[in-house]
Amino acid sequence: MPSPNDFRLQDGTVIDHLPVGTAARALAILGLPREGPVTVGMNVPSTRYGHKDIIRVEGLELRKSETDRLALLGTHVTVAIVKGGRIASKQRLEIPERLVGVLRCQNPTCITNHERVHTVFDRTASTPLQLRCAYCERASAEPYTFVSGS
Amino acid sequence: MSPAHGFRGRHVVSAEDFSKDELLHLLDTAAFFEHDVGPRLAGKILATLFFEPSTRTRLSFESAMHRLGGSVIGFADEKATSRTKGESLADTIRMVEGYCDAIVIRHPMEGAARLAAETARVPVINGGDGSNQHPTQTFLDLYTIRKATGRLDGLRVGFFGDLRYSRTVHSLAKALLHFDVAMSFIGPPMLRLPQELRETLGARGRLGREVEGLDDARPLDVLYVTRIQKERFPDPADYERMKNAYRLDRAAAERFGPDLKILHPLPRVTEVATDVDDLPGALYFEQARNGVTVRKALLSLVLADADASGGGLA
Numbered sequence: 001m002p003s004p005n006d007f008r009l010q011d012g013t014v015i016d017h018l019p020v021g022t023a024a025r026a027l028a029i030l031g032l033p034r035e036g037p038v039t040v041g042m043n044v045p046s047t048r049y050g051h052k053d054i055i056r057v058e059g060l061e062l063r064k065s066e067t068d069r070l071a072l073l074g075t076h077v078t079v080a081i082v083k084g085g086r087i088a089s090k091q092r093l094e095i096p097e098r099l100v101g102v103l104r105c106q107n108p109t110c111i112t113n114h115e116r117v118h119t120v121f122d123r124t125a126s127t128p129l130q131l132r133c134a135y136c137e138r139a140s141a142e143p144y145t146f147v148s149g150s
Numbered sequence: 151m152s153p154a155h156g157f158r159g160r161h162v163v164s165a166e167d168f169s170k171d172e173l174l175h176l177l178d179t180a181a182f183f184e185h186d187v188g189p190r191l192a193g194k195i196l197a198t199l200f201f202e203p204s205t206r207t208r209l210s211f212e213s214a215m216h217r218l219g220g221s222v223i224g225f226a227d228e229k230a231t232s233r234t235k236g237e238s239l240a241d242t243i244r245m246v247e248g249y250c251d252a253i254v255i256r257h258p259m260e261g262a263a264r265l266a267a268e269t270a271r272v273p274v275i276n277g278g279d280g281s282n283q284h285p286t287q288t289f290l291d292l293y294t295i296r297k298a299t300g301r302l303d304g305l306r307v308g309f310f311g312d313l314r315y316s317r318t319v320h321s322l323a324k325a326l327l328h329f330d331v332a333m334s335f336i337g338p339p340m341l342r343l344p345q346e347l348r349e350t351l352g353a354r355g356r357l358g359r360e361v362e363g364l365d366d367a368r369p370l371d372v373l374y375v376t377r378i379q380k381e382r383f384p385d386p387a388d389y390e391r392m393k394n395a396y397r398l399d400r401a402a403a404e405r406f407g408p409d410l411k412i413l414h415p416l417p418r419v420t421e422v423a424t425d426v427d428d429l430p431g432a433l434y435f436e437q438a439r440n441g442v443t444v445r446k447a448l449l450s451l452v453l454a455d456a457d458a459s460g461g462g463l464a
Contacts, residue, residue: 109280111261115239135261136282137164139346 009082012036012058017046019074023053029069029146032057049076068102071095072144075129097123099131104145110136119147157451161267162275165288165321170328177293180440180447189219190450197250198224199242200277201233201257206416206438207277207286211254214445220453223249243269252453255279273452281317287415288321290444294437295372298411303330308367311376311396311421314341318415319376323351333358334367338392341378364402373398373406375414375422375434399423403431413437 018026020043032038036059046052062070062079070077071093080090101118112119112135120134131140156172168176196215200208203226212222225231233242239262246253247270255266256277263276263283278284296302307326309319313335323333324347333356335343342360343351351357361367378396383389403410403426414422414434426432 105261107260109259111239111257111259111265111279114259115265117240117265133261135264136259136280138260 008085009056009058010085012056012082013060013062014078014080014082014087015055015057015070016052016078016080017049017074017076018053018055018070019076020051020053022073023055026053026055026070026073029073030057030060030062030066032060035059065102067093068096068099069146072103072129075127095123095126095129098134099123101147103131103140104147105133105136105138106140106145107133107136107138110138112136157448158454159273160452161270161273162285162448162452163263163267164276164283165285165325168285173289173292173325173328176289176444176447176451177296179451180289180293180444181297183443183447183450187218187446187450190454191215191218191220194218194220194252194453195250196220196222196224196449197246197253198222198226198277199246199253199255199257200224200226201228201231201255201262203227204256204277206441207256207284208254210438210441211275211277211286211445211449213442214449217442218446218450220449224254239265240269243274247272252449275448275452278317281315283321284317285321286441286445286448287318288325289448290437290441291318291322291374291413291415292325293444294413294433294440295411297440298431298433298436299371302326302328305329305371306332306334306369307372307374308334308336308370309374309376310336310364310367310398312341312378312382313337313343313376315379315382316376319374320344320347322374323347327351327354327356331356334370335360336362336364336367337396338362340388341382341392364398365405368406370406370410372411372413373403375412377414377417377419377421393420397421397423398426400425400429403429 015026023040023042036057039056041054043051044054067079072095077093078090079093081088099121103119103121105112105119110133121131121140122134124130124132133140198208198211208226215222243266250272252273253270254275254277255263257279260280260282263274263279267274276283276285299305313319326333348357375398378392380389397420400423403412411431411433416434416438
């Protein structure tokens with residue numbers, strides 16, 4: 001039986017090196033499946049990290065708001081763009097210095113949980129990741145809650 | 151560019167937004183404003199939007215504005231506003247900015263002042279946003295310490311009481327990082343400083359001593375006392391125990407010697423005994439009075455670019 005790694009995309013996106021157990025969350029973030037075929041590998045062998053999850057989507061191009069969210073799932077997540085059956089580009093996702101409209105603040109009395117306003121988080125450290133709400137100035141920790149519908 | 155130019159039209163959301171030079175410029179301006187400086191803000195209108203109760207902050211801002219010849223509009227109770235009809239904070243700010251030259255806001259939600267500042271086209275001054283920031287309290291604390299001791303460098307400052315939840319402690323400790331101050335923290339283990347602040351101070355080598363007993367913190371030049379808040383304790387018995395253990399009485403204060411300066415942001419409940427009040431170093435009521443002076447200086451800088459040499463309205 002072929003493994004998900006054997007699946008070949010024609011034109012689409014490979015989201016690779018997802019931490020084991022995060023594929024379902026990634027699918028939810030991206031609202032998949034949409035129109036094209038999607039293959040999901042969970043807990044597949046990885047030469048670099050032991051095991052990983054991987055998602056391949058035909059006919060999908062990711063928006064920045066989507067890659068910002070996927071970057072929060074793990075520090076090694078990569079996104080490869082496939083065109084004509086070949087990898088046209090590949091990048092390791094990095095969490096930007098400022099995340100706008102991506103996460104909900106975990107502080108229930110933060111103004112962003114009570115007013116219609118885009119949340120803003122500043123990355124105050126990368127290893128380990130530390131995010132701070134620009135409004136209430138509280139640190140946020142995993143598990144993060146994503147803003148819905150953006 | 152002189153620091154004064156950094157104040158005009160500026161939002162005042164967090165004390166951390168201000169450099170050491172700017173803080174010192176504000177304190178110098180406040181010292182100048184101890185004298186009668188005349189109606190520098192005549193014709194200016196300050197809106198005080200207090201979405202939760204306040205005594206000292208609201209009254210001292212209003213007093214400061216009146217003493218400078220300006221006028222005040224606003225409310226002291228959210229129930230009297232369109233918020234009760236569901237109006238958003240952003241809409242309230244957009245409406246009020248058309249009526250005034252500057253806004254002071256106190257709000258129970260953390261981040262409300264930052265949101266108001268992003269919305270408003272007039273300067274917004276944070277009068278306290280939930281448990282987050284209260285920058286003008288920090289300014290007046292710094293002013294009171296410098297006025298009483300003549301300096302900010304070379305001091306030994308102890309913080310006593312609720313170190314975990316007191317925003318005034320957190321903000322003042324961060325502001326004191328600008329100066330050569332040895333900080334001590336006195337309180338029960340369950341109310342020690344938040345880890346994030348411990349790391350911030352530790353990274354600068356300024357965490358200092360963390361002790362449980364007042365006597366273990368001697369010697370000090372300044373003791374900053376905060377109220378232990380009943381609502382922080384799930385078990386009322388714990389609160390009663392802490393309340394009695396963390397109390398500054400006259401004998402304990404006198405063991406620090408006659409030069410100790412005692413500050414408290416008020417309101418006081420039982421954590422400072424009333425027999426401490428007539429010690430020469432008990433400064434908490436003067437500290438509250440200084441709030442008017444410092445807020446006069448801040449309002450003048452934000453609205454009119456006043457400076458410590460007496461320069462003023464553009």
